[in-house]
Amino acid sequence: MTQPPAHHIFADAHALVRAAATLFVAVGQQAIKERARFLVALSGGSTPKALYTVLTSQEFATRLDWSKVHFLFGDERAVPPTHHDSNFALANTLLFTPLNIPSAHIHRMRGEVLPDAAAIQYEDLLRRLTATTPGQWPVLDLVLLGIGEDGHTASLFPGTPALTEQTRWVTPGLSPQGTRSRITLTLGVINHASVILFLVTGVNKANVVRRVLENRADASDPYPAARVRPEAGRLVWYLDRAAASEMAAATDGLSS
Numbered sequence: 001m002t003q004p005p006a007h008h009i010f011a012d013a014h015a016l017v018r019a020a021a022t023l024f025v026a027v028g029q030q031a032i033k034e035r036a037r038f039l040v041a042l043s044g045g046s047t048p049k050a051l052y053t054v055l056t057s058q059e060f061a062t063r064l065d066w067s068k069v070h071f072l073f074g075d076e077r078a079v080p081p082t083h084h085d086s087n088f089a090l091a092n093t094l095l096f097t098p099l100n101i102p103s104a105h106i107h108r109m110r111g112e113v114l115p116d117a118a119a120i121q122y123e124d125l126l127r128r129l130t131a132t133t134p135g136q137w138p139v140l141d142l143v144l145l146g147i148g149e150d151g152h153t154a155s156l157f158p159g160t161p162a163l164t165e166q167t168r169w170v171t172p173g174l175s176p177q178g179t180r181s182r183i184t185l186t187l188g189v190i191n192h193a194s195v196i197l198f199l200v201t202g203v204n205k206a207n208v209v210r211r212v213l214e215n216r217a218d219a220s221d222p223y224p225a226a227r228v229r230p231e232a233g234r235l236v237w238y239l240d241r242a243a244a245s246e247m248a249a250a251t252d253g254l255s256s
Ligand code: 6PG
Pocket: 043, 044, 045, 046, 047, 048, 074, 075, 076, 077, 087, 145, 146, 147, 148, 152, 153, 154, 155
């Protein structure tokens, strides 16, 4: 891992989301300038909802050439794309449709097929989209992540085989609750991204955030989120004051 993770604490979720939208657009503009396209993997769960809404606002929607953005997913639940638990469905309603993103630029994980088949299909898709040299990992421009109270991220849950996958890019995941069957990017793909951004809000995450950020043990850490250690990229944590409330740094100056 090159540079230590940067964490920024915001007064509230609104300030955090605005900063996240600003970073999203900045990384996107840079990728488009350098490679004529922006490859971004969206996270699931509820925290990204506000970010999607802000990105489609008048202020941000005009700041990026959305025709050059390719949307990928960090993980998906094994449900049809119309299901209320579908990460695709959420992004489609709050982001893709309002921004009129062409379907050719929306690369969803097929939650409606068996997770192993969906994982193989998605790895094939990623290989074609990124044209990565065999034996290399793809380099996505931005990977958005959240964290669960058990320290899971994407659909990499504590003590599950997905967490120790060394060669596959995409693999089935197993959640202890909710929609158990999942499809998820592996740590190999996540850790080769140029920028990894954790978005974390709420006091219910404060304990796991402290454990992950203050006990940065090693790659065998039981908390999957602690194993997110970019090979060469940037790792950024955006926390609201509630999510940072157990950290020693919580009283330090807030990020504006
Ligand atoms: C998923 C996510 C998952 C999520 C965390 C946090 O599909 O569920 O990818 O890793 O980011 O569970 O979820 P919340 O944002 O809802 O707290």
